[in-house]
Amino acid sequence: MKLKQLILFLGIVFTSLLTQAQIENVLVEKYYISDDFDGLDTNGGHLLPGSITYRIYVDLPAGSKLLRIYGDENHAFKLKSTETIFNHKENGLSFGKDFTKASFNKNTIALDSWLTLGQIGKSSNNQTYFGIPKDQDSDGSFIGGDNNDGGSSKVPFGLLNNTDPKAGKPLFQKDGIQLVNKILSNWGDYGIVSNSEDSTIFGSLVKGNEFKSNNFFLKNNGTIGPDSLKNQILVAQITTAGELSFALNLEVLENINGVPTKVLYVSNDSILKENEQFSGYLNYPFTCGCLDKNYVEYNPKAVCSSADACKTKIVLGCTDPKACNYDPNANVMVHSLCCYPGACNNRDIAEVCPSLMEEALSFNIHPNPSHKIIYINAKTGKEMDFSYDLYDVFGNNVLSKSIGSKTVLIDEEINIENLPNGIYHLRLTVGNTIESKTFIKN
Numbered sequence: 001m002k003l004k005q006l007i008l009f010l011g012i013v014f015t016s017l018l019t020q021a022q023i024e025n026v027l028v029e030k031y032y033i034s035d036d037f038d039g040l041d042t043n044g045g046h047l048l049p050g051s052i053t054y055r056i057y058v059d060l061p062a063g064s065k066l067l068r069i070y071g072d073e074n075h076a077f078k079l080k081s082t083e084t085i086f087n088h089k090e091n092g093l094s095f096g097k098d099f100t101k102a103s104f105n106k107n108t109i110a111l112d113s114w115l116t117l118g119q120i121g122k123s124s125n126n127q128t129y130f131g132i133p134k135d136q137d138s139d140g141s142f143i144g145g146d147n148n149d150g151g152s153s154k155v156p157f158g159l160l161n162n163t164d165p166k167a168g169k170p171l172f173q174k175d176g177i178q179l180v181n182k183i184l185s186n187w188g189d190y191g192i193v194s195n196s197e198d199s200t201i202f203g204s205l206v207k208g209n210e211f212k213s214n215n216f217f218l219k220n221n222g223t224i225g226p227d228s229l230k231n232q233i234l235v236a237q238i239t240t241a242g243e244l245s246f247a248l249n250l251e252v253l254e255n256i257n258g259v260p261t262k263v264l265y266v267s268n269d270s271i272l273k274e275n276e277q278f279s280g281y282l283n284y285p286f287t288c289g290c291l292d293k294n295y296v297e298y299n300p301k302a303v304c305s306s307a308d309a310c311k312t313k314i315v316l317g318c319t320d321p322k323a324c325n326y327d328p329n330a331n332v333m334v335h336s337l338c339c340y341p342g343a344c345n346n347r348d349i350a351e352v353c354p355s356l357m358e359e360a361l362s363f364n365i366h367p368n369p370s371h372k373i374i375y376i377n378a379k380t381g382k383e384m385d386f387s388y389d390l391y392d393v394f395g396n397n398v399l400s401k402s403i404g405s406k407t408v409l410i411d412e413e414i415n416i417e418n419l420p421n422g423i424y425h426l427r428l429t430v431g432n433t434i435e436s437k438t439f440i441k442n
Contacts, residue, residue, distance in 0.1 A: 022254065023265055025059035025303075026281040027232060028244070029133050032111060032171055035162040044108040045089030045204070048241040052167070053111045055131060055176065056236040056284075060252060065222035066117055066233045067262065068251035071191070071213040074273075075249045075266040080210040083242025085201040088112040094192050094202040095218065096120040096237060097184070101129065104143045107159055110171065111239045114202050115192070118223040118233045123183050130226045131234035134174040141175035180226045191216030209242065222253055248282045269301075296331055321366065321377045322411050324353035362435075363410070363428055369440035372417045376428065378410040384431035386410055391425045398424070416441050 032053040039049045058066060071077030079085075091109050093099055096116030104110045104121075121129025143160060163170045191213050192200055201208045225231040238244060247267035254261050262275065269278035280287055280301040289302035290309035297310055317330025318338035325339045336345055339352045363378030376388065390399035398419060403412065410430075419441050427436045 022061055022064070022263075022277075023058065023250070023252075023279040023281050024061060026248070026284065027057040027059060027133065028284060029055040029057065029176075030167045031055045031134065031176060031237065032160065032239075033162055033164045033167045034108075034111065034239075035164070037161065038108060038111075038159050041107050041159055043088075043090055043106070044092075044111075045087070047086055047108055047111065047239070048083070051086060051111075051239050051241040052244075053237060053239040054244050055133075055234055056238070056246065056248075057131075057133065057232045057234050058248075058250060060225070060231045060233065061254075062229050062231050063255050064231060065224055065253040066235075066250060067222050067253055068217050068219035069115065069117065069235055070217035070219075070249050070251065071215065072249070073214050074271040075268060075276075076212055076214050076247060077216050077249055078210070078212040078245075078247040079201065079236060079238060080212070080245045081238065081240035081242035082209065083240050084207050084209050085113050086111060086239035087202065087204045089204050092202075092204050094198045094200070095189065096131065096234070097187065098122065101142065104175070104177070110143045110160060110175075113236075113238045113240075115218050115236050116234055117184070117218060117220050118225065119184050120177060120234065120237075126183055127179050127181055128183055130178050130180045131237070132176055132178045132226055133232065134168045134176040136227070136230075137169075137174040137176050137178065139178065141172055142177070143171050143175040178226050182224075184220045184223060186221040187219070189218045192218070209240070219251075244284065246284045250282070321364070321375075324349070324379055326377075363437070365426060365437050365439050369442045370416065371442050372415070374414050374416055374426075374439060376410060376412040376414065376426070378412075378428060378430065384433075385429075386412075387429045388412070388414075389427045389429075390414070390416075391427070392420075393423045393425075 030052055034047050034049055034051040036049045039047050041047065060066060069077065088109050091103060091106065092112040093114055096114045097119040099121050101121055116131070118130050119128050120131045160171045192198055192202060197203065197205060199205045201211045223233050225233045235248065249267055250265045252263050252265060254263055264276045265279045265282060266272070266276050267282035272278060280303040286303045287299070287301050288304040288306040289299035290297040291302055291305050292298060292310045294314055295310040296312040296314055312331065314332050315330045316332050316334050316337070317327035318325050319330050319333045320326060320338050323338040323340055339345070339347065339349055341349065344352055363376055365374050365376060368374065385404060387402040388400070389397055392398050421441050423438060423440055425436055425438050427434060
């Protein structure tokens with residue numbers, strides 16, 4: 001294989017090894033920000049003004065189906081806030097799929113915290129209500145009811161009427177809910193509801209700020225987003241006055257080379273089984289760093305770019321000083337590029353290392369300075385006798401050694417630990433050629 005072909009092949013392999021999992025994005029939407037009037041509602045329980053309702057969407061490639069969100073023994077599923085998670089006291093539910101359209105017309109039920117796989121309303125007549133990002137909502141809003149449009153004596157300006165632009169369009173204009181002509185079936189869950197009650201952050205029995213489980217799942221027969229090309233699927237809604245963080249794990253049905261294949265995408269890569277792939281998008285807050293694979297600082301776990309994170313461009317090459325084609329400018333070692341006499345990966349050594357065909361002697365000393373060991377690396381055009389002499393700054397010979405006949409590549413270790421600190425000169429003799437270099441013992 002010629003050198004150019006080898007480098008091209010290695011570049012393709014290197015790039016493929018860095019290919020990230022096929023989750024295109026995870027969107028965290030600020031769906032609503034509660035105001036002082038929302039905090040006056042007594043039906044839903046205490047809702048702190050300034051609480052943010054977040055919606056989490058998984059963005060999959062077109063044609064992929066989301067089968068399951070889960071936590072297992074190696075990959076915990078986690079949703080957490082620095083403050084208590086809000087759950088509607090009277091009418092909150094654990095799963096978004098179980099609400100009815102009428103539910104969202106009552107007080108603050110629309111801000112309840114729950115999990116789902118796309119669906120946020122019970123289906124009927126072969127249609128299902130799906131959650132969509134508000135900026136994609138084109139059919140207005142049905143969230144509200146008597147508490148929202150005109151107010152009451154208890155809440156004079158109504159509920160869910162905050163127009164804070166940090167949460168996009170107001171809920172009374174866009175509700176992020178769309179009726180879709182599809183039915184999701186074969187729903188199943190484990191690890192949330194026990195004996196028909198939910199004591200997690202998605203239930204109203206206890207107040208908490210975290211759900212973390214290594215034994216949980218919510219599944220159905222496979223969800224595709226309402227827009228099959230965008231394929232953005234809602235998986236959770238969380239309302240809290242604190243900072244949100246999460247670690248998600250997904251089971252996805254993909255079409256790989258024409259074959260439907262189940263792939264598990266996980267939030268940590270400490271243990272990866274054969275059908276599991278890590279995705280940095282599944283951890284929030286997202287890790288930012290260098291996203292350019294052409295740089296040494298490239299971080300495969302990063303999903304957002306940090307300013308000045310990419311600093312050192314990758315230079316493939318042979319970084320072994322013993323090789324005749326040692327490249328001091330390379331920063332990524334490619335062993336198959338290294339060339340030695342008798343071992344040059346089926347390449348023409350005269351072409352790769354023309355200096356080996358010359359009579360000239362070249363050598364270097366490293367490390368320099370050194371306090372214990374130095375190495376002599378030398379090469380010449382043919383096999384010759386080899387010796388060296390070591391002199392201190394006053395010209396005294398402090399160390400000599402005759403090695404005898406050596407091959408064209410020389411790699412010699414010299415122990416200088418017992419020498420006093422100072423400047424030394426090393427004279428290398430190969431055949432009739434003499435070269436000298438200076439080094440420092442510290």
